[in-house]
Amino acid sequence: MIRTEELTLNVGPQHPSTHGVLRLVVTLDGERITHVEPVVGYLHRGTEKLAEDLNFTQIIPYTDRMDYLAAMLNNYNLVHAVETLMGLEIPERAEYLRVITMELNRVASHLVWFGTYLLDIGALSPFLFAFNERETILNLFNELCGARLTYSYMRVGGVKWDAPEGWLEKVAQFVQRMRQKVDEFHTLVTGNEIFLSRMRGVGKYDAETALAFGLSGVNLRCTGVNYDIRKFKPYSIYDRFDFEVPLSEEGDCYARYMLRLEEIRQSLRIVEQAVAQIPDGPIMAKVPKMLRPPKGEVFTSIEGARGELGCHIVSDGKDRPYRIKFRRPSFVNLQILPKLAVGLSMSDFVAVLGAIDIVLGEVDG
Amino acid sequence: MSREEDTKRAPQPEEKAERAPAGQEEKATAAAANETGEAGGAEAARGASEAGGASEADGASETGGARQAGGTDAGEVTEKLARERDGKPGAGARGTTASQVDDPETDKTPRPQTASPRQEAKAPARGRAAGAPRAGAGKQAEEKPEKPSPKQPWLDRLVGRLKERFGEGVVEEASINRLSQDRPTLVVNKEHWLEVARFLKEDPELSFVYLSDIVGVDYVQYMEVVYHLVSIAHREHLTVKVRTDREEPSVPSVVSVWAGANWQEREAYDLLGIRFAGHPDLRRIMLPEDWVGHPLRKDYEPYDIEI
Numbered sequence: 001m002i003r004t005e006e007l008t009l010n011v012g013p014q015h016p017s018t019h020g021v022l023r024l025v026v027t028l029d030g031e032r033i034t035h036v037e038p039v040v041g042y043l044h045r046g047t048e049k050l051a052e053d054l055n056f057t058q059i060i061p062y063t064d065r066m067d068y069l070a071a072m073l074n075n076y077n078l079v080h081a082v083e084t085l086m087g088l089e090i091p092e093r094a095e096y097l098r099v100i101t102m103e104l105n106r107v108a109s110h111l112v113w114f115g116t117y118l119l120d121i122g123a124l125s126p127f128l129f130a131f132n133e134r135e136t137i138l139n140l141f142n143e144l145c146g147a148r149l150t151y152s153y154m155r156v157g158g159v160k161w162d163a164p165e166g167w168l169e170k171v172a173q174f175v176q177r178m179r180q181k182v183d184e185f186h187t188l189v190t191g192n193e194i195f196l197s198r199m200r201g202v203g204k205y206d207a208e209t210a211l212a213f214g215l216s217g218v219n220l221r222c223t224g225v226n227y228d229i230r231k232f233k234p235y236s237i238y239d240r241f242d243f244e245v246p247l248s249e250e251g252d253c254y255a256r257y258m259l260r261l262e263e264i265r266q267s268l269r270i271v272e273q274a275v276a277q278i279p280d281g282p283i284m285a286k287v288p289k290m291l292r293p294p295k296g297e298v299f300t301s302i303e304g305a306r307g308e309l310g311c312h313i314v315s316d317g318k319d320r321p322y323r324i325k326f327r328r329p330s331f332v333n334l335q336i337l338p339k340l341a342v343g344l345s346m347s348d349f350v351a352v353l354g355a356i357d358i359v360l361g362e363v364d365g
Numbered sequence: 366m367s368r369e370e371d372t373k374r375a376p377q378p379e380e381k382a383e384r385a386p387a388g389q390e391e392k393a394t395a396a397a398a399n400e401t402g403e404a405g406g407a408e409a410a411r412g413a414s415e416a417g418g419a420s421e422a423d424g425a426s427e428t429g430g431a432r433q434a435g436g437t438d439a440g441e442v443t444e445k446l447a448r449e450r451d452g453k454p455g456a457g458a459r460g461t462t463a464s465q466v467d468d469p470e471t472d473k474t475p476r477p478q479t480a481s482p483r484q485e486a487k488a489p490a491r492g493r494a495a496g497a498p499r500a501g502a503g504k505q506a507e508e509k510p511e512k513p514s515p516k517q518p519w520l521d522r523l524v525g526r527l528k529e530r531f532g533e534g535v536v537e538e539a540s541i542n543r544l545s546q547d548r549p550t551l552v553v554n555k556e557h558w559l560e561v562a563r564f565l566k567e568d569p570e571l572s573f574v575y576l577s578d579i580v581g582v583d584y585v586q587y588m589e590v591v592y593h594l595v596s597i598a599h600r601e602h603l604t605v606k607v608r609t610d611r612e613e614p615s616v617p618s619v620v621s622v623w624a625g626a627n628w629q630e631r632e633a634y635d636l637l638g639i640r641f642a643g644h645p646d647l648r649r650i651m652l653p654e655d656w657v658g659h660p661l662r663k664d665y666e667p668y669d670i671e672i
Contacts, residue, residue, distance in 0.1 A: 040651065044652065049660050085545070227575070232600070296544040298545040298546075299548065299604065310593070312593070322582075327578040327593075331628060331629075335628050364651060
């Protein structure tokens with residue numbers, strides 16, 4: 001009889017594969033994981049508390065930094081909630097610019113995911129391919145609003161900057177190029193035997209588990225549940241665009257990978273249609289300088305890059321929220337990790353963690 | 366705290382020069398009382414009535430409905446905050462936002478340096494108003510006509526079924542939140558909350574299988590936990606609120622119904638101190654284990670006054 005002991009491995013806050021400052025206390029029996037305890041909070045900055053002292057426009061930069069890879073979507077999350085509470089109507093051009101930037105940001109976020117996930121798996125080249133394309137998007141955003149990562153582009157009532165001369169043409173060109181690149185990524189990676197054996201069947205769960213844990217985004221759609229808020233409860237002008245929501249029945253890491261790449265394609269479709277349809281006009285509605293939403297509460301959610309991104313605002317009529325809470329998809333999605341990890345080896349565990357697609361800024365808020 | 370500044374009330378629309386640490390709303394309301402234009406008229410009226418008819422001199426400040434003509438921009442706000450921070454030797458007013466400290470009579474901020482107990486009369490009103498179709502609906506009538514919401518029949522049916530199944534007193538309030546895209550809102554008695562939650566999830570006509578968010582809110586008289594539910598099968602949204610008292614806030618945990626509530630409840634416990642009875646592992650999640658206090662509470666005073 002071999003005497004075995006359990007080993008506690010600290011996948012500490014500084015780690016290349018945890019996608020941020022996430023600490024995982026892993027208990028191993030030999031090679032197999034018996035228990036995982038995620039410790040979060042290393043990046044908790046007290047955004048919700050700080051926001052109680054800031055007016056709504058001032059909170060926008062804070063939302064950038066929550067999910068810093070998809071900041072446009074975070075911005076929109078906040079301004080959409082405030083606009084719903086105030087009952088504002090947004091000019092057309094602003095809505096189109098919002099959709100274009102949000103979908104481009106989704107593409108950029110998925111590219112980061114693609115690159116870093118494959119880096120975790122051990123494929124070092126796709127990272128550079130993905131980030132090369134992402135550079136184009138970041139340069140486009142830089143031209144548009146002056147920032148590459150934390151845009152603070154949206155305002156309550158519209159957007160801050162209009163598209164400069166030639167910007168929309170560049171976006172259209174990028175869409176064409178990116179389409180080819182997605183095919184190239186598939187050629188590079190998807191058929192690879194090692195890749196397939198590491199991803200297929202790993203981290204599988206079913207729809208009931210996913211719904212019980214409140215998973216959203218690709219993590220939910222990989223089990224076959226068709227819940228994409230852009231289609232479920234359309235916001236902004238998403239109901240004008242023709243796009244599909246990729247679904248899969250498998251529920252494993254490979255399904256999540258395929259769905260995210262497919263989502264890039266669908267986002268490109270939306271951007272293409274938006275660039276074709278965008279009208280001229282003002283980019284900002286007539287809002288008072290001092291935004292005072294009426295007393296009351298609102299909860300709105302949008303389809304963020306990682307899942308359902310929500311915002312609950314309790315307003316008491318002042319220019320700053322009484323309570324604001326952001327429903328952060330990465331925080332909720334990460335809960336399934338301890339359940340999935342049991343019985344896996346460390347390499348599978350890294351694959352599962354990467355496939356959830358978390359951003360620690362969002363997990364901790 | 367210069368109270369004498371407050372009494373110096375020349376009704377100027379833009380009183381940027383003199384702004385008491387107590388915030389600009391007082392002046393604004395005085396100004397708004399003089400102006401009738403814009404939608405500010407309705408809001409000033411709302412402001413006046415909600416403060417219980419506070420005198421013009423003091424301003425119905427806490428209502429924030431009034432618009433300050435001329436507006437303020439970020440620079441002024443930061444200036445004001447800086448002044449407040451310097452003016453108060455306390456914890457930088459982290460416990461209550463500076464803008465709530467408007468009116469000396471109605472403001473209730475537990476300040477270390479002042480002894481006057483100022484009642485935050487807004488809190489229960491706010492809590493009820495949030496659920497009910499807006500207190501002062503008359504003033505909103507000009508913006509939204511008060512015709513019944515299309516979701517009202519659905520809500521009525523739901524309330525009827527809950528009453529039938531669980532008896533009276535389980536559903537304390539039921540309303541449609543018109544501001545939040547006609548979201549049906551229930552206030553459920555906390556003793557029965559776990560059963561109601563299970564019913565909402567398992568009943569095939571409702572099937573609220575997806576728990577979107579758990580929000581803990583600290584209204585100073587009581588605490589409230591708000592649950593946002595989605596029924597993907599039936600395309601319905603529902604918000605349920607459970608109220609608890611402030612001293613020993615405790616709400617039944619719904620982890621046995623929706624497993625994803627686990628970390629959300631831990632977060633509410635960590636930041637607000639609401640205990641969730643029956644939670645398998647209730648401990649701090651964001652803050653270190655040895656942290657003292659619950660930061661999101663309105664009366665939170667951090668030990669380090671420089672923060």
